[in-house]
Amino acid sequence: MPRPAPILAPAVRSYRGAITRPERWADWVPRAGDILVCTPPKCGTTWTQTMLAMLVHGGADLPEKLPLLSPWVDADMGVPSSEVAAALAAQPGRRVVKTHTPADGFPIWEGVTVVAVYRHPLDVFLSLHKHTANRAKPEPDDPMAQPVSQAVRAYVQDPPTGTDFDRDKLAILVAHYEKTVLCGRLPDLKVFHYSDMIKDGRRTVRALARAVGIDADDELVETVAKATAFGAMKAKAADFAPVGGTGFWKSDENFFDSATSGKWEGQLSHEELAMYDAQLAELIPDTKARDWLENGGGPAALL
Secondary structure, eight states: OOOBOOEEEOOOOOOOOSSBOGGGGGTOOOBTTOEEEEOOTTSSHHHHHHHHHHHHHTSSOOSSOHHHHSOBTTBOSSSOHHHHHHHHHHSOSOOEEEEOSOGGGSOEETTOEEEEEEOOHHHHHHHHHHHHHTBSSOOTTOGGGSOHHHHHHHHHHOOOOTTOTTSOOHHHHHHHHIIIIITOOSTTOEEEEHHHHTTOHHHHHHHHHHHHTOOOOHHHHHHHHHHTSHHHHHHTHHHHSTTTTTTSBSOSGGGSOOOOSOTTTTTSOHHHHHHHHHHHHHHOOOHHHHHHHHHOSOTTTTO
């Protein structure tokens, strides 16, 4: 019987929103070796989960659809937390799960690897805007349902409040980065940037395998890289997209938008870009930290 991973430090804050339920952390019992993918929304979460799940299972043929195999552990997606926990408990060996909660919102467990992925905040914004348009029943008061010129102002300028963690705001993305990466809470955090990852799928698979301690040979790396290429995942979107095949999305395929960086270029006015630059500088005064969040680490980041 696998032994639970000991808790080294408890969560220090609760994050709650329309979907996020912090009490659900109590039902998941991590094991040493488990992998927690910890990202803000639209930063490559599903892609990263899929690569890691395939590495853990030794190939492209996963035993379940990704959202069942690798659930969003602190989200209420209509399935009781006890059922999610039971399904995870039934999985042998290492498990891969996901959260959008910053690292101060869950415990530190001995032997559980946390993989965090970030993306240029304006690429995140445009992906979120398209993501909202692809929902079959978007919330009428969601600022992301408005035209780009209105949505970007809400995204950049609106401050977070206590119970709206699931709202799409620059301040919430930055808080995730601060509380996960900049604060140093996690002693062995594995940090990736989407813009580095999309440059070379094979190098990304190798880097992820190395980060979580999987000895992946060239054949496995090639298999996973091919199976997780943008076109391959889009073609099997119902197997990979969260709540895929349920009618939640107008198009499961359009959950996977473009797999590019810099998509905001030419989409926003000079005034909107200046507004964003000023707000980001206020939220992250350190220029190096701000530059990494926008641009990643460059060509050597995945070596």
